Amino acid sequence: MTSAAVEQDNLFIPLIDFAPFRGGSAADKKAVANDIVNGFRNAGFIYLKNHGISPAAVASVFGQSAKFFQLPQDQKDKLAWYSAEANRGYTAHGREKVSMADVEDVDALRESNPDLKESLEIGRDDEPQFPNMWPPQEGESQWPTEFRKETMGFFEQCKEMHRLVMSSIAVGLGIGETWFDGFTSDGDNTLRLLHYPAVSREVFEKNVGQVRAGEHTDYGSMTLLFQDARGGLQVESPNGNFVDATPIPDTIVVNAGDLMARWSNDYIKSTKHRVVEPPNKTSEYPARYSIAYFCNPNFTSKIEAIPGTVAEGVQKYEPIISGEYLVQRLTATY
Numbered sequence: 623m624t625s626a627a628v629e630q631d632n633l634f635i636p637l638i639d640f641a642p643f644r645g646g647s648a649a650d651k652k653a654v655a656n657d658i659v660n661g662f663r664n665a666g667f668i669y670l671k672n673h674g675i676s677p678a679a680v681a682s683v684f685g686q687s688a689k690f691f692q693l694p695q696d697q698k699d700k701l702a703w704y705s706a707e708a709n710r711g712y713t714a715h716g717r718e719k720v721s722m723a724d725v726e727d728v729d730a731l732r733e734s735n736p737d738l739k740e741s742l743e744i745g746r747d748d749e750p751q752f753p754n755m756w757p758p759q760e761g762e763s764q765w766p767t768e769f770r771k772e773t774m775g776f777f778e779q780c781k782e783m784h785r786l787v788m789s790s791i792a793v794g795l796g797i798g799e800t801w802f803d804g805f806t807s808d809g810d811n812t813l814r815l816l817h818y819p820a821v822s823r824e825v826f827e828k829n830v831g832q833v834r835a836g837e838h839t840d841y842g843s844m845t846l847l848f849q850d851a852r853g854g855l856q857v858e859s860p861n862g863n864f865v866d867a868t869p870i871p872d873t874i875v876v877n878a879g880d881l882m883a884r885w886s887n888d889y890i891k892s893t894k895h896r897v898v899e900p901p902n903k904t905s906e907y908p909a910r911y912s913i914a915y916f917c918n919p920n921f922t923s924k925i926e927a928i929p930g931t932v933a934e935g936v937q938k939y940e941p942i943i944s945g946e947y948l949v950q951r952l953t954a955t956y
Contacts (some may be wrong), residue, residue: 624657628867628953635867636661641672643790651793659794659890666893667857667877669870674786675779680707680848683776683815686769687831690742691817693757695945701755701842703743706952708752709812713741715819737835738821739897740865744813747774751916773813780808780915783902787844787876788917791890797929808920810945811842818854818897818910835897836863840879841951842918847875852910856909858894866901879919881947884939921945 628635642650661668689696689889695714703711713736717945744754747770757766788802837858849855849869856864857877867875883892900907919925925943 625879627870627873628665628667628857628865630865631859631861631863631908632858633665633857633861633865635665635667635669635857637669637671637870637873639672639791640670640674640786643793644656644672644674644786646806651790651799655790656791660792662791662878662882662890664891665857667867667895668871669875670787671870671873673783673874674872675783679776680774681777683913684848684850684911685806687742687773687815687913689765690757690769690815695788697757698740701757702741705754706949707949708743708745709952710752711755712742715740717913719853738825739818739835741817742815744773744777745811745814746809747777760946773815775812776913777809777915780812780813780917781876784811784844784915784917787846791901791926795928795930800899804921805923805944806917808922810918810921812918814914814916816912816914818852820909821847821907822952823903823905823907836896837896838876839883840896840916841948842916843882843885844879844917845877846912846915846917847877848915849875850911852908854897854910855912856896856898860950864898865897867895870899879916879942880951881925884942885919885925887933887936887938889925889928889931915944918948919944921948 624636624638627635627637636657638654638661640654643654646654650944653955658668698712699714701712703709703713710789742755745752747754756770784894785803785806786807789799793799793803808837837870851869853866853869855867855869856873859865877888877895878892880892882890897910900910921944923944925947927937927939
């Protein structure tokens, strides 16, 4: 039975047990799939428990992330994000400004009210033309090798999770469980390690509108989000207000992205969200870490309305190649 992860201001985000889809009967799978599609249709967000990625695996990658962001700034800067086509590398504080503003306004927002975060983007590790930016091996330390192994292992686990959730959407839409498999095979996804540094409450008080990450929608098919316990994620309700999406241990927060909304002819919703001052007020907010796995259809895939989502023959969007769409969106962000 589905329960509420968030229920406030006419926003209902379901907490869904994914185990029956992973190993249940056809009827079990259908019931879970219906809950997932309804969650994406109504809220654009769901929480999944019993999803199959172990707490130990998640904790290990959080630990690796913390070690990376503790590196000296000059070492991180040498690994800088280098192009929208690659979407790999380190992004320093203030470089990225996620925003719903027009493109011409983003530079001004970045200057006046930058997002309070830094990140490392990691993609497929088998494309020589788009190398990942790994910390170099120095001295006798084995940590860079360990870091690469751990993060790429997690990347592959999330790739399989993406396939499974897309399969559940297919079952919920009645188009056959494997319909999306040909769109998820390449793993053209991005693992993002995120660090929101410790910050004084005074920063939020002095700068009206200051956030850790501005309101935005995600670009791809979906995002798998692993949160720590700090809080601060908010999701826009149908009434236009932002509601706390409180962390629930051992769950994945999954939200549909803009390309999924486009692909489904807006049958599935891509919902605005942001990261703000934590809800538990204190004079000094500790660092917040999260891990986001941005899922995309294979970059060579042609994206046009999914069967059954075109009502009365009205297709809202022209077909587009997945990779071209993502590059357009990323170019406007950085």
